Amino acid sequence: MTAALAFTPSCDWAARSGSVRLMQPRVEVRLQQDKLWETLLARANDGDGAAFARFLGAVTPTLRAVIRRRGEALPADQHEDILQDVLLAIHLKRQTWRRDAPVRPWLYALARYKVVDAFRKRGASINLPIEDFADVLPEENAATPLSSRDADVMLGLIDARSASLVRAVALDGKSAEEAGETVGLTAAAARVALHRAMRRLSDVAERMMK
Amino acid sequence: MTPKQTTADLIRQLAASPAPRPFRTGVVAGGLLALLGISLGAFWLVFGIRTDLASAWLLMQVQAKTVLPLFLAITAVWLAFGSSRPGGRIVLWPLAVPLLLGVFLVIQRFGQVAEGSLQAEALGQTAFACLASITVLSATPLGVGIVMLRRGAAIRPALTGTLLGIAVGAGVTAGYALHCTEDSPLFFVLWYGLAIGIVAGCGGLLGHRYLRW
Known part of the structure; x- marks a missing residue:
C-alpha cells in the first residue's frame, strides 16, 4: 500500500458520504x-x-x-x-x-x-x-474536504498514536512498517491500527460534514 | 460588513416583491399555433394548395410528407417546453422516429427508381422554392417563440432553441407539403430535412443568445 493510496480512498469515501448526506x-x-x-x-x-x-x-x-x-x-x-x-x-x-x-x-x-x-x-x-493555473488546477474528482488544516483538525480528534501513524503514512509518505516502528508496533499491528484509524477518520469527516 | 445579514435582507426583499407572472406553456403553444396558422394561411392564399390534393392523398408518401413533419413538430415542441423548466428529464430519442421513417422511405424508393433518374428525382424542380419558403415562413413563429420561452428557465438554452426550431420548421413543412407537388421521398426527405435543419440551427443560435438568464 503506497502512501498516496493509503489516504485517498478514505478521502473519496468521506467526500462521497458528504454528498450522499447532502x-x-x-x-x-x-x-x-x-x-x-x-x-x-x-x-x-x-x-x-x-x-x-x-x-x-x-x-x-x-x-x-x-x-x-x-x-x-x-x-x-x-x-x-x-x-x-x-x-x-x-x-x-x-x-x-x-x-x-x-x-x-x-x-x-x-x-x-x-x-x-x-x-x-x-x-x-x-x-x-x-x-x-495550469499546474495548480485541481483534478476533476480531487477529494475536497481534506485540506491540510482540516486534516490537522481531524487528526486532533482521534488518539495520539493513531494520529501519528496516519500522519507518518498518509502525509509524510512513509510505509506502514516504518511508521509502526516509530511508535513501537509490528508491521501487521501497524497496518491494523492504521486501518482502524482511517475508519475513525472517515466517521469524523462524516460528522464534520453534517 | 455582514454578508449573512444582507442575504437575510435579500430574502425579505424578494418575499415582499410580487410573484412573477406564471409561465404557461399552453399560452406559448397557442401563440405558436396561431402564428403558424397565419403564416401558412397567407402562403396558401398566395401560392395555393396543390390542386390534386384529394387524389394524391391516397398515396402513402404524400401522407408521409405531411404526417412525419407534423409528428416531428409535436414531439419537438413538447420537448422544447419540457426543457424550459429546470429539473425535467429530457428524452430526445422520439425525435429520431420520423427521421428513421423518412430514411426508410428513401431506401425503399432507391430500390424502385431507375439508375439514371435518381439524381433528377432527388434534386426535383422546386428545391430552392422549398428551402426558401420553409425558412421564411418559419422566421416569425421562431422569433416570437424564442421571446415567449424567455419567460421559462432553459438550463440548456441552445438545446431548447434547437428544439423550438425543429418544432417550428417541421410545423411549417407539414403545411408547405400540402402545396408542394414533388412526391418522391428522395426529394422531400432531403429538402424538407435540410430546411428543418436550417430552422433548427437558427433556433439553436437564437436560443444560445436569447434564452440565457
Whole structure:
C-alpha cells in the first residue's frame, strides 16, 4: 500500500458520504422536507410572501453548502454573492416549477445553472490567463474536504498514536512498517491500527460534514 | 460588513416583491399555433394548395410528407417546453422516429427508381422554392417563440432553441407539403430535412443568445 493510496480512498469515501448526506438525508425526513418545500413554494407562487421567505430560508443552508463545496476556486467572500444570485434566480424563475413535479430536482437544476454561470462570470471578470493555473488546477474528482488544516483538525480528534501513524503514512509518505516502528508496533499491528484509524477518520469527516 | 445579514435582507426583499407572472406553456403553444396558422394561411392564399390534393392523398408518401413533419413538430415542441423548466428529464430519442421513417422511405424508393433518374428525382424542380419558403415562413413563429420561452428557465438554452426550431420548421413543412407537388421521398426527405435543419440551427443560435438568464 503506497502512501498516496493509503489516504485517498478514505478521502473519496468521506467526500462521497458528504454528498450522499447532502442529497439524501434519511428518506422519511427528506420526504417530509420535500413536502414542506413544495407547499411553501406553491403558496409563494400564489402570492404568499411569508411562505416564500420561509422557502428561501429553508433552502439557503443547502445552497450555501453546495456553493462552499464547489467554490474553492473563489475567495469565500464571493460565495455569499453567488448565493444571492441563486436566490434572486429562484425568485425570478419560480413560476417555472410545476406543482405536480418534485421541487428538489427543479431547485438543484436551477441552482446548478446559476452557480456555474456565476463562477464563469467571476472567472472571466478577474481575467487571469489560464496558463497561470495550469499546474495548480485541481483534478476533476480531487477529494475536497481534506485540506491540510482540516486534516490537522481531524487528526486532533482521534488518539495520539493513531494520529501519528496516519500522519507518518498518509502525509509524510512513509510505509506502514516504518511508521509502526516509530511508535513501537509490528508491521501487521501497524497496518491494523492504521486501518482502524482511517475508519475513525472517515466517521469524523462524516460528522464534520453534517 | 455582514454578508449573512444582507442575504437575510435579500430574502425579505424578494418575499415582499410580487410573484412573477406564471409561465404557461399552453399560452406559448397557442401563440405558436396561431402564428403558424397565419403564416401558412397567407402562403396558401398566395401560392395555393396543390390542386390534386384529394387524389394524391391516397398515396402513402404524400401522407408521409405531411404526417412525419407534423409528428416531428409535436414531439419537438413538447420537448422544447419540457426543457424550459429546470429539473425535467429530457428524452430526445422520439425525435429520431420520423427521421428513421423518412430514411426508410428513401431506401425503399432507391430500390424502385431507375439508375439514371435518381439524381433528377432527388434534386426535383422546386428545391430552392422549398428551402426558401420553409425558412421564411418559419422566421416569425421562431422569433416570437424564442421571446415567449424567455419567460421559462432553459438550463440548456441552445438545446431548447434547437428544439423550438425543429418544432417550428417541421410545423411549417407539414403545411408547405400540402402545396408542394414533388412526391418522391428522395426529394422531400432531403429538402424538407435540410430546411428543418436550417430552422433548427437558427433556433439553436437564437436560443444560445436569447434564452440565457
